[in-house]
Amino acid sequence: MSTSALRTPLVLVAGVDRAAVARAATALFGDLPGAVLVHHDVRELGQGVVVRTVHMHAADGVRAETTAVELAHGCLSCTLRLDLLPLLVDLAHRADVSRVVLQLDPTLEPEHLCWAIDNLLLDDTPRAAATGRAEPAAAFVEVEAVVATVDARTWLDDATGADVLADRGLAATPDDDRTLAQLAVGQVAIADVVLLAGRPDDAWSAVRLAAVLDRLVPDAARADLDRWRPAEVLAGLGPEGRWSRCFTAHEPLLRGAPPLGEDAGVCLVRFRARRPFHPERLHDALDVLLDGVVCSRGRFWLASRQDSALWLESAGAGLRLGDAGPWLATYGDDPQRWVDVDPQRQVSAALRWDAEHGDRDVEIVVLVHQQIPGAVIAALDAALLTDEEYALGPDAWAELPDPFGAWHEEPCEAGTPADDDSTHVTYREDRS
Template structure:
């Protein structure tokens, strides 16, 4: 049986609602038959989402009442089925999803590929061609270096959403295929510093100016090797592209690696070093008391998240080599240890006015000493473990990416 071709899909996101709407409109008028969908989550804490659909002369506003007020439920109960319906309408030639400011594009992309609507994922109907993130040049630097929670700006994606603005802003930028710059920084120093941060967190992603593009040229800027919604392999390379290694406007890049585990309590005590003078941390950690699971550590501005990235390849319940990506196999082969396998520390830290050497020294002080290393795994597992309790996802019936949303614990600077 021959299936109809998949309908092109573009995701538009960012923390600038006005500029996001402008970009979505540019895409709509550039291609007749483009449907633009936007879910407004500002009243999601009450279980209400407002969905706007524009297609040719049609401009429809629908108020949705959801059983659970969260982004995952919005995706599963409305957006994904709507994408399927639109993709099967003969007059629809392209779909643009303008994401709410609180939405990160990666979980949306994962849902499109993996969450079943009926018997098949929506990926069978749509072809994700580009993820476009709008960067508000006047506010972005303050957003990614600040401590504000989404709640403080009425941007929560659920009543339990404790993410920081910095976490969302950086995730939106890192997952983009093209960055669309809107507005202007307050002065030349702020512009240069924001550029230095972008050079390090999104080095391979092209940037265009909203004032200089149209709905065709912005898509022409998508590079041939763009990820186009490919979900991050949490055991893959931590850097995409070639970020500069020198300091610029006080912004520097540190890659921390080690071949011995962290002491759980000392690591817990050392995490404060990732909350002051640090823009971004991402990476995997090997904790002595939990040797069979990789920890995922992620900080943004004044917020810190810790989660499980799944088992190591060398773990008793680890995946088969044939079941993981070629990239993960290559990285594991390069660092394979005859005793500990692929277990290792690897963190990438983007610093702001903080000496990378200080962070490196603090993290190395949290590693097991030679004496502790000699004591062996049986002794390590008896260490007091402050990472034993995890905050579960608030919506238990939501199907999510197990690699990214298994368990998380989020702390803000003032809570530590």
């Protein structure tokens, strides 16, 4: 860094296809003077190691340093964090490094790493030693962009299918139960730049792919992987990257200004309600989000869990539900509980505040490609409490059968907390 006040730019490159990611990362490395290329190869996980390679420009060409990083207590996420975050800080302190390019293995999700960079505190940096105050890697590096590579011929099928990562040889660990759709959608949903590799099989497929991307990442730059100019594309990005908007259940669910109309069967469906879901009927209704749907996400109010805001996100045939912490209505007049609440969440809650139930509500956004929008609305609407059930009140709702079971903590999962002041817990169910 030229001065302590400046942070070194960081570009993350992600995608399902290893070769395409490598091409994009190499182009960035070669096109940006002073860039460093960092790659963690996880294909040797069976031997308990992650192979880290750092490429740097030198007077005599490009120098590569390869290191075998031992797997930390069997957890890939922790291994990457323990190795990558200090490395980023070290590189940021080098005067000859102007930018870091991080080439992600196909199994990695950029949102998780962005959250770790921004939130996990490091107590062994020189500044922390001098001040006694731990800081995140974000104090030294700034995520300039997330670049996602997309195989234009296969991505939409991958993003709407039911294959698990193990089916494609992409599972990070033996117990990695993520679906390919969750990975493919997650990598693109956070992207500032989408690079298309190849072309769809026909004009109709091209239109459908464009319609999906227009709605999933309306504000992302889009370019051809074979012909893009990295420096020009990065220079054209806005000052606020999508990477800083790691999903929480309480932020606006529609980012940017996506088209709201239908195109080639692709459209956004927005469902809102001011009463809770019946647990059993919602459990049955969730199947509508896993057929003919690219992805969905949102927060919801479950009658049997009056105090907790819950969230859901799906991609293809994969679904996750989780606890997003308490509704603000449970905070009462305790000023200490309100201190750390995000101001945007407070404003949003105030605009929809109900005298009896506070900020409790349902809002779910669904991106469909082969599903009838009305079917989504009808299924979710039928899962809400009826007028008779609603009239019984919260005490009666608490006694309703709840098929979702217990939520469980996942301390080593490379996930982002649903909210900063809550424990991140997830309920998974195989609906494929």
